Amino acid sequence: MxxxxxxxxxxxxxxxxxxxxxxxxxxxxxxxxxxxxxxxxxxxxxxxxxxxxxxxxxxxxxxxxxxxxxxxxxxxxxxxxxxxxxxxxxxxxxxxxxxxxxxxxxxxxxxxxxxxxxxxxxxxxxxxxxxxxxxxxxxxxxxxxxxxxxxxxxxxxxxxxxxxxxxxxxxxxxxxxxxxxxxxxxxxxxxxxxxxxxxxxxxxxxxxxxxxxxxxxxxxxxxxxWWDMEFPESHETGVDPTEYVQGVKERLIDAVATRLEADVPVGCYLSGGIDSCSILGLATHLQQSPIKAFTIAFDSDEYDESNIARRMAERTGAEQELLRLTEKELYGPAFERATWHAERTFYNTLAVAKWHMSRRVRACNYKAVITGEGSDELFGGYAFFKRDWLGRDQGDKILAGAILAEEDQSHPAWQDVCGFTPSWIQPWMMVLDRVRPLLSSSIQDLLANYDPVAEVAAAIDPDMVRGRNRLDVSQYTWSKTMLEGQILTWGGDRMDMANSMEARPAFLDHHVAEYATTIPPDVRIRDGIEKWVLREAMVNVLPRELYERKKFAFMAPPAHTDPVKRAAVQEMIDHWLTKDRVNAVGVFNQEKLAKFLSDAWNETDPSMARRNDIIINHTLQIHMLHGQYVEGLPLPAVD
The missing domain is CATH 3.60.20.10 (Aminohydrolase, N-terminal nucleophile (Ntn) domain)
Known part of the structure; x- marks a missing residue:
C-alpha cells in the first residue's frame, strides 16, 4: 500500500x-x-x-x-x-x-x-x-x-x-x-x-x-x-437457494484467506454488523494465532454497536481494541484534519471516527486490517435497496432525513435511465432542495442551467440497467456512485491511509462480486430479510442475535442529538463561517446562511434535524477545503 x-x-x-x-x-x-x-x-x-x-x-x-x-x-x-x-x-x-x-x-x-x-x-x-x-x-x-x-x-x-x-x-x-x-x-x-x-x-x-x-x-x-459490475438481464425464479449459500461461503472463505497473507500482522475492523463479524469469524478459523479486532464505540446507545462487537470478539477469542469517541474527538481539529485527508465533504462524522481508528491501529503496530465494506452492495443490505425491492418499511424512521427520504421523490432523468428513481438518491435530492435557497446568486445562476441530479444519472451506462431487475438496478447505480465516492474514499482509503494503514475489503474480491451478481433477488433479500444469503452462509459463524438482527446503519451520532455536540459544532461555525469568509468563498448567500444556522438547532422534526446536520457539515467543510487548499492555511495539531 x-x-x-x-x-x-x-x-x-x-x-x-x-x-x-x-x-x-x-x-x-x-x-x-x-x-x-x-x-x-x-x-x-x-x-x-x-x-x-x-x-x-x-x-x-x-x-x-x-x-x-x-x-x-x-x-x-x-x-x-x-x-x-x-x-x-x-x-x-x-x-x-x-x-x-x-x-x-x-x-x-x-x-x-x-x-x-x-x-x-x-x-x-x-x-x-x-x-x-x-x-x-x-x-x-x-x-x-x-x-x-x-x-x-x-x-x-x-x-x-x-x-x-x-x-x-x-x-x-x-x-x-x-x-x-x-x-x-x-x-x-x-x-x-x-x-x-x-x-x-x-x-x-x-x-x-x-x-x-x-x-x-x-x-x-x-x-x-476494462471491467464492470454486470447483472444478468434475467434471473431464474423459484430456485433452491442452497447452491447460492454454499457458493457465497466458499468464495468468501477464499477471499478472507487471501487477504490474511502479508509479511506483517493483519487485524480486523469489527463493528456490530454481520459483515465485519463474518470477516472476523472466518479469519479466526483461518489464522493460527488470535486475531486483533478494532472497534469504535460512540457515546449514544442509539448509534453504538460496540456491545455486539464485544460479544463477537469474546466468541472468537479475538484481542479487542475498543476506541470510545465523544464530541471532543469528533469535532474541532480532528474534523478539520479528516476534511483535509478526505479532499471532499462528508455528511457524518463517521469519517472522523475512522481517522481516529486508523491512528489507533498504527499505535498498536498494525499496518493492515480486513474490513467488511462491499457486503451491502453485493447482497442487498441497505434499507434503500429493500425499499426499491419491497416498498416502504415503517421501521426505518431513524434513517429518515439521512439515509431514506420520508416522502417519495422522482426525477425524469432517473426515470428515463432506470425506469424509477432509486431510493438511495431521494434523500439527497431533498437535501439539495433545502440548500438551494441558501446559495449565492452566482451558484443560483449556475444551477439554472445545470441539474446536479440529472448529471449523476447521465453518468450511468443505460445498457447496464435497462431491462434489469429493480434490486439489481438499485445496487448497480449505488455502486457506481456512492460506493466509490463515499464509502471507499472518506469512509475508507483516505481515512485509513491518513495514518499509514491499509484496509482490505474482502467482500469486494471480484470473484465474490461476480458471483453475487448471479444470485436471484429473492435469495439476496428473502422473506423481507436483507442479505439473507450471506446470513445463511455465515449461520454457524455469527452469534444467534446477530444472525437474526435487522441491518443497522453504522453512523456517528449527529450533532443535534446532544447539546455538547451542538456546542462543539457551533464553535467551528463561529470560526469558519464568519461573514467575511462566507462572502470570500462565494458559495452561499451570507445572510440566508446565517439565518439558517441560527434556526437549525431549534428544529424539532427529527428528519429535518438530521438534514440540517448534514447541511452544516457540508457547509463547514467547503469553507475548510477552501482555507486548506486554496488559501494554504496550516492544519491544526490533534492531541
Whole structure:
C-alpha cells in the first residue's frame, strides 16, 4: 500500500526541473508511504514517476518504481495484488521473470506478456501507473471497484496524476481552485462519477484505464472501461437457494484467506454488523494465532454497536481494541484534519471516527486490517435497496432525513435511465432542495442551467440497467456512485491511509462480486430479510442475535442529538463561517446562511434535524477545503 504520483510534460526535459517539480508532490503523500521513497525519470520524454511506500509484502525487496532490466518499462503500484506467488512462478516458467519478490513485481512481466489486457489477470485492490518507453505510452489503471484512488489533471503542460488530489495540486502548473458545480454536488452528498471537489482535477473511474500516447509534442489521451459490475438481464425464479449459500461461503472463505497473507500482522475492523463479524469469524478459523479486532464505540446507545462487537470478539477469542469517541474527538481539529485527508465533504462524522481508528491501529503496530465494506452492495443490505425491492418499511424512521427520504421523490432523468428513481438518491435530492435557497446568486445562476441530479444519472451506462431487475438496478447505480465516492474514499482509503494503514475489503474480491451478481433477488433479500444469503452462509459463524438482527446503519451520532455536540459544532461555525469568509468563498448567500444556522438547532422534526446536520457539515467543510487548499492555511495539531 503506497502513494503514487507523477507527470508527463513533453516540454519539461531537464532532470533537475523534473525532480524539483516531483519532490513536493511526494512530500504531501508521505502519510501514504513513510517507509521508503523512490522516483524514476525518463528525461527525454519529460516523464516523472514517484512512489512513497508502506511496506506490507516483500519488506526488503519491494522498492518502486519497478523497472525492467533494459530500462524501457517502469511502473508504480498502490495496493495489493493477491495470488502473486503463483503468477510469478507461471511467468518464470514462460521466460517472463519478475524483478523482485513483492506482489507489485508481477505487473511489468504481465504487461509484457498480455499487453493492456494484463489488468484482467490481477486480483486485489490497486492503482497502477505504467510507462512504456518503446511505445511512448503511459497507462493509468484503477481497480474494479475503486478501492484504491487515482486522480489526474490534463492541461497545456501535459498530464499530472496522484493517489490523492493534494499531490496534483503541488505541481507547479496546477492552480488549486474549488469547482462550483462540485460544491453543489457535495452539498447534496452525491458526486458525479469521475469528478472531484477541484476544478480540472478528475478521478479515474473504477474499472477504467487512462491511456496517454505521445503524438508529436502533445499527448493524446483516451479512457476505456476494462471491467464492470454486470447483472444478468434475467434471473431464474423459484430456485433452491442452497447452491447460492454454499457458493457465497466458499468464495468468501477464499477471499478472507487471501487477504490474511502479508509479511506483517493483519487485524480486523469489527463493528456490530454481520459483515465485519463474518470477516472476523472466518479469519479466526483461518489464522493460527488470535486475531486483533478494532472497534469504535460512540457515546449514544442509539448509534453504538460496540456491545455486539464485544460479544463477537469474546466468541472468537479475538484481542479487542475498543476506541470510545465523544464530541471532543469528533469535532474541532480532528474534523478539520479528516476534511483535509478526505479532499471532499462528508455528511457524518463517521469519517472522523475512522481517522481516529486508523491512528489507533498504527499505535498498536498494525499496518493492515480486513474490513467488511462491499457486503451491502453485493447482497442487498441497505434499507434503500429493500425499499426499491419491497416498498416502504415503517421501521426505518431513524434513517429518515439521512439515509431514506420520508416522502417519495422522482426525477425524469432517473426515470428515463432506470425506469424509477432509486431510493438511495431521494434523500439527497431533498437535501439539495433545502440548500438551494441558501446559495449565492452566482451558484443560483449556475444551477439554472445545470441539474446536479440529472448529471449523476447521465453518468450511468443505460445498457447496464435497462431491462434489469429493480434490486439489481438499485445496487448497480449505488455502486457506481456512492460506493466509490463515499464509502471507499472518506469512509475508507483516505481515512485509513491518513495514518499509514491499509484496509482490505474482502467482500469486494471480484470473484465474490461476480458471483453475487448471479444470485436471484429473492435469495439476496428473502422473506423481507436483507442479505439473507450471506446470513445463511455465515449461520454457524455469527452469534444467534446477530444472525437474526435487522441491518443497522453504522453512523456517528449527529450533532443535534446532544447539546455538547451542538456546542462543539457551533464553535467551528463561529470560526469558519464568519461573514467575511462566507462572502470570500462565494458559495452561499451570507445572510440566508446565517439565518439558517441560527434556526437549525431549534428544529424539532427529527428528519429535518438530521438534514440540517448534514447541511452544516457540508457547509463547514467547503469553507475548510477552501482555507486548506486554496488559501494554504496550516492544519491544526490533534492531541
Amino acid at each position: 503506497c502513494g503514487i504520483t507523477g507527470f508527463w510534460n513533453p516540454r519539461r526535459t531537464n532532470q533537475r526541473d523534473l525532480r524539483f517539480a516531483l519532490n513536493p508532490m511526494l512530500d504531501v503523500l508521505d502519510h501514504r508511504g513513510p517507509d521508503e521513497r523512490g522516483s524514476r525519470f525518463f528525461c527525454e520524454q519529460g516523464v516523472a514517476l514517484g512512489h512513497t511506500r508502506l511496506s506490507i509484502i516483500g519488506l526488503d525487496c519491494g522498492h518502486q518504481p519497478i523497472e525492467t532490466d533494459d530500462g524501457n518499462y517502469a511502473a508504480t503500484v498502490n495496493g495489493e495484488l493477491y495470488g502473486y506467488k503463483t503468477i510469478r512462478t507461471q511467468l518464470a516458467c514462460e521466460e517472463f521473470a519478475c524483478n523482485g519478490k513483492s506482489d507489485s513485481a508481477i505487473t511489468l512481466p504481465l504487461y509484457l506478456k498480455h499487453g493492456l489486457s494484463f489488468v484482467e489477470k490481477l486480483r486485489g485492490e490497486f492503482a497502477i501507473v505504467l510507462y512504456d518507453q518503446t511505445e511512448q505510452r503511459l497507462i493509468l489503471i484503477r481497480d474494479r471497484f475503486g478501492i484504491k484512488p487515482l486522480y489526474y489533471h490534463v492541461g497545456d503542460s501535459g498530464l499530472v496524476w496522484g493517489s490523492e488530489v493534494k499531490s496534483i495540486l503541488q505541481h507547479p502548473d496546477v492552480t488549486p481552485q474549488l469547482c462550483p458545480k462540485a460544491a453543489a454536488h457535495q452539498m447534496m452528498q452525491v458526486m458525479v462519477p469521475g469528478s472531484t471537489a477541484f476544478e480540472n482535477v478528475h478521478a479515474i473511474k473504477p474499472g477504467h484505464m487512462l491511456i496517454a500516447k505521445l503524438r508529436g509534442d502533445r499527448l493524446e489521451i483516451q479512457t476505456k472501461r
